[in-house]
Amino acid sequence: MQIFLARTQGFCAGVARAIEVVEQTLAAYGTPLYIFHEIVHNTSVVNGFKARGVVFVDDIAAIPEGQRVIFSAHGISPAVLEEAKKKNLITINATCPLVTKIHRESEGFSRQNIPVVLIGHKGHEEVVGTSGHVRPDLLHIISTRADIEKLDIDPRLKVAYVTQTTLSVDDTRELVRLLREKFSLLTGPLHEDICYATQSRQDAIKELASLCGPKGLIIICGSSNSSNSNRLMEKGQQLGVTSIIVDNAGDLDLTVIDGKENIGISSGASVPRYLVDEIVLKIRAVCPRAELINFDNPEKHVVFPLPRI
Numbered sequence: 001m002q003i004f005l006a007r008t009q010g011f012c013a014g015v016a017r018a019i020e021v022v023e024q025t026l027a028a029y030g031t032p033l034y035i036f037h038e039i040v041h042n043t044s045v046v047n048g049f050k051a052r053g054v055v056f057v058d059d060i061a062a063i064p065e066g067q068r069v070i071f072s073a074h075g076i077s078p079a080v081l082e083e084a085k086k087k088n089l090i091t092i093n094a095t096c097p098l099v100t101k102i103h104r105e106s107e108g109f110s111r112q113n114i115p116v117v118l119i120g121h122k123g124h125e126e127v128v129g130t131s132g133h134v135r136p137d138l139l140h141i142i143s144t145r146a147d148i149e150k151l152d153i154d155p156r157l158k159v160a161y162v163t164q165t166t167l168s169v170d171d172t173r174e175l176v177r178l179l180r181e182k183f184s185l186l187t188g189p190l191h192e193d194i195c196y197a198t199q200s201r202q203d204a205i206k207e208l209a210s211l212c213g214p215k216g217l218i219i220i221c222g223s224s225n226s227s228n229s230n231r232l233m234e235k236g237q238q239l240g241v242t243s244i245i246v247d248n249a250g251d252l253d254l255t256v257i258d259g260k261e262n263i264g265i266s267s268g269a270s271v272p273r274y275l276v277d278e279i280v281l282k283i284r285a286v287c288p289r290a291e292l293i294n295f296d297n298p299e300k301h302v303v304f305p306l307p308r309i
């Protein structure tokens with residue numbers, strides 16, 4: 001048996017930055033420290049910070065007046081910032097710069113009075129945050145072909161689209177094509193908003209799928225609320241390889257590897273490497289002769305600068 005580790009996986013530059021923001025804030029000011037929403041969608045990362053006294057909240061009202069709060073990598077709506085100001089909170093923004101770019105695009109379209117179709121999953125924190133940067137009467141959130149059919153916008157109008165950063169690249173391309181069919185004046189970002197990390201991790205799954213073949217197995221390490229991790233699992237399945245998602249080695253039921261010729265392992269953009277290493281160890285404990293194959297990661301030098309802390 002061979003175990004292939006995906007070429008690109010694990011922490012993206014936005015997640016690494018958000019975690020470093022928390023680390024540096026803890027080092028400089030200690031606790032009490034509040035984080036609005038999960039800093040990144042990973043149970044292990046969040047629990048690690050909770051154990052060090054960090055408090056996670058989903059409502060600014062839950063933070064006492066004047067305290068320090070970090071906004072998560074997924075971004076916030078302007079209304080959240082306003083609420084924080086009213087409570088005299090000390091704010092630190094760990095929003096990924098690639099999400100901030102989408103906020104700016106959305107504001108620009110709103111200023112020009114252009115209806116904005118936001119392709120994303122309703123209720124996901126990034127989509128909620130981005131929605132707040134679009135004028136409410138111009139906002140339309142869609143995630144499926146059926147949603148496009150139901151869009152109530154004059155097809156002669158100029159219409160803009162923006163997307164959540166962690167969607168399936170292929171599915172989103174198809175949705176944009178359908179939007180373009182419906183709205184001939186469709187405009188969008190210069191480059192797709194799906195971020196580099198999402199794209200490269202999905203490409204790496206295509207590579208894993210061809211290496212593992214239909215008798216193989218793809219294991220995605222990621223939390224169930226992580227959008228990009230779920231897209232990786234779906235991509236493996238679409239390519240005909242049995243694919244599963246597990247939060248950590250403890251969640252991995254080893255009977256799934258019975259009869260599998262090869263195993264591919266990847267992880268979502270918010271997953272620390274040690275969780276993947278523990279999965280590899282667990283498999284090798286029962287398959288000691290399995291050969292572990294690593295690839296050079298082309299993204300290892302991508303770093304986003306930190307905000308002021």
Ligand code: SF4
Pocket residue numbers: 012013014015073096097098099165166195196197198228269
């Ligand atoms: S997945 Fe992309 S958009 Fe999200 S934090 Fe990472 S780099 Fe930023």
